[in-house]
Amino acid sequence: MFKLIINFHIVIVLFLSYNLNAQLSGTIVDQNDQPIQDVFLSNLRSGLHTHSDAYGKFVDKSARANDSILLSILGYKKRTIIVESDVQESVSINLEEDNIILEQVNISEPVNENLQKIDTRMNPVQNSQELLRIVPGLFIAQHAGGGKAEQIFLRGFDIDHGTDINITVDNYLPVNMVSHAHGQGYADLHFVIPETVDKVEFEKGSYNVSKGNFATAGSVNFKLKDHLHKSQISLEKGMINFNRAVSLIELKHSKKWDIYGAVEYIRSDGFFESPQDFQKLNGLFKLRYKINYNSGLRFTSSIFSSNWYASGQIPEREVKAGRISRFGAIDDTEGGITSRNNLLIQYYNSGKAYRNFKINAFYTSYSFELFSNFSFFLKDPIHGDQIRQKENRSVIGWESSLEDRFKKSWYQLAVGMRTDLVLSNELSHTFLRTEVLKRKALGDVTENNFYSFAKWHWEHKRLEIQTQLRSDLFTVKYKEKLFNLNQISKHSEFIVSPKLNAFYSVSPKVQFYNKNGFGFHSNDSRLLSKDNNSGLLTRSFNSDLGVQTKPVSNILFHIGYWFIDLEDELVYVGDEAIVESSGHTIRHGLEAGFRSEIGKHFSLFGDASYTIARSAIGSERENFIPLASKWTATAGLNINDMKNFSASIKLRYLGNRPANEDYSIIAYGYTIVDVGVNYNVRNITISGVLDNALNRNWNEAQFATLSRLKNESQPLEELHFTPGNPMNFRLKLGINF
Secondary structure, three states, rough: OHHHHHHHHHHHHHHHOOOOOOOEEEEEOOHHHHHOOOOOEEEEOOOOOOEEEOEEEEEOOOOOOEEEEEEEOOOEEEEEEEEEEEEEOEEEEEEOOOOOOHHHHHOOOHHHHHHHHHHHHHHHOOOOOOHHOOOOOEEEEOOOOOOOEEEEEOOOOOOOOOOOEEEEEOOOOOOOOOOOOOOOOOOOOOOOOHHHHHEEEEEOOOOOEEEEOOOOOOEEEEEEOOOOOEEEEEEEEEOOOEEEEEEEEEEOOOEEEEEEEEEEEOOOOOOOOOOEEEEEEEEEEEEEEEOOOOOOEEEEEEEEEEEEEEEOOOEHHHHHOOOOOOOOOOOEEEEEEEEEEEEEEEEEEOOOOOOEEEEEEEEEEEEEEEOOOEEEOOOOOOOOOEEEEEEEEEEEEEEEEEEEEOOOOEEEEEEEEEEEEEEEEEEEEEEEOOOOEEEEEEEEEEEEEEEEEEEEEEEEEEEEEEEEEEEEEEEEEEEEHHOOOEEEEEEEEEEEEEEEEEEEEEEEOOEEEEEEEEEEEEEHHHHHHHHOOOOOOEEEEEEEEEEEEOOOOEEEEEEEEEEEOOOOOOEEEOOOEEEEEEOEEEEEEOOOEEEEEEOOOOOEEEEEEEEEEOOOOOOHHHHHHOOOOOEEEEEEEEEEEOEEEEEEEEEEEOOOOEEEOOOOOOOOOEEEEEEEEEEOOEEEEEEEEOOOOOOOEEEEEEEEEEEEOOOOOOOOEEEEEEEOOOOOEEEEEEEOO
């Protein structure tokens, strides 16, 4: 394996020395001399097009003297240049920022890329919860005091905290945790400071081989800013003793260096009767150094710590009887403490346009301790059923990749690995957080993922074909430490995931697409201690068929049908230290949406989805998938830069869902409206946010749960819920300098 890696890098170094003879080549930068990626360059004579790469470089081999080249990208003014000679190299082109968005959308781009570019500019992220909500059709729920990772819903999946969605930061730093104490794929994004996010990149389904484990329902990447245009300090105050302070400071900016730091602190009691005492501290340091014109280094480090109390999920029967309010608690000693420190180092060599070599390495140190009580006094009528889930983890990994163009095609090759070392992964029965009554599970986990992938994209006039192949080898080891047994279970498994995507532009206004791919998610490695022959990897098959169109210059519309087949999966239930099979499931549905601009200052957006999610086993009356959404919708109106004033009205709707397999218990839907306003005066910004503007009573998290209260002789299964926030106003003051 070591010799293979060395040979791989030698070949890359030799390959980079090869000189590509181009007709027209150069670099596209913004007003701050920063490279602009994905600029659309259209040759008006030949009708052919190309794009700038990740470093702003481009090549147009079809260009001839006197050709007109039209450059366009969202957020910048269009520009046309005239080719001066048949061979013209090292051209530097500056683009000027512009508020116009939809006019610059190119239908030849995939619909998810168009949406993420539009939404990042139309709906900038305001807080950490909105980081994921920018994905159309994705809903989240917080049900443990603000410090726990959000529960995620997408395409008929109750993803829990990340089992079927791949989440990364800066493409290479993984957020998901394998074999986590609370659940497989646990993805806590609270270490990300929203103001440092440059753009949110997402794709539904499993159609990108660079996204491996957990990319079943989709993937999301949060790209952080490489530099700051200005430093900023902001203070935020809310109605529920919510206080937030953020500072982003530019430390150095020159042709070779970009360095900045950021700090975020939050303190909140929440809207529950028992104060949450939620506290969070974030720190970020980011450095970019240009070694020369073609190569450079990026270094990112971050720290995060959080602690809180929670009122948990409460039984519906107690609220209806009036014994507690919607914001009361049965056990208000729930909560936890967690921390995460990250390092990410990236080296790149861009060579000629489209020829890029990258080496990325990351390290994460992580700790987690969570106290929960879902069933109250069902198992222990004296002390209660409180549990503690705890772990300490180190994650280390790297990836090397090479990409280049060959005639009408583009390709990428990559190899990498990730290792998780988890010490004392624990589940214990506790009393009031302070006393351990019984340990239910305790062990060490070592999990390795070795992978490689290849992409090949071919374009010919209006047609683009993408073929991709990924291979993954997992090796896991679990050391059982309960009762000092020190038993070791080992397992390895290999999987290959091919993808095939096609895009056809009927005209400059209409594009059809069909995407197909096999994906997978890994199951918790602790299941090996229960059954050494269990399958570690669960395969899925995904397919999307749809169309996007621009009937007029200021409207983008898309509609598509999707399908996901997920084979039998074994899930480690962290709350019980047992393994359950969820069986073979099939999900399919329709999605549609639009983006529209009205004049220079108004924009509208809307997305809706309809989903059928069923188990492939069992009778028709008992094959519902719990918490799978059927109807979802989001919509909004934005007012942008109208005499220093901006505002937004956003609506999100989640329909009723089954809480259990026979739909006898209903997880109730909701419609929530949020309002935001901004006013800029020179370098000062005053913002106001009104959450739940209509002050609706709604359930944010809901589960069908078997529980027993202390005064009850028999248990009862019914709906348990965490209430959503009531109407809440937050005021923010920001200063740029």
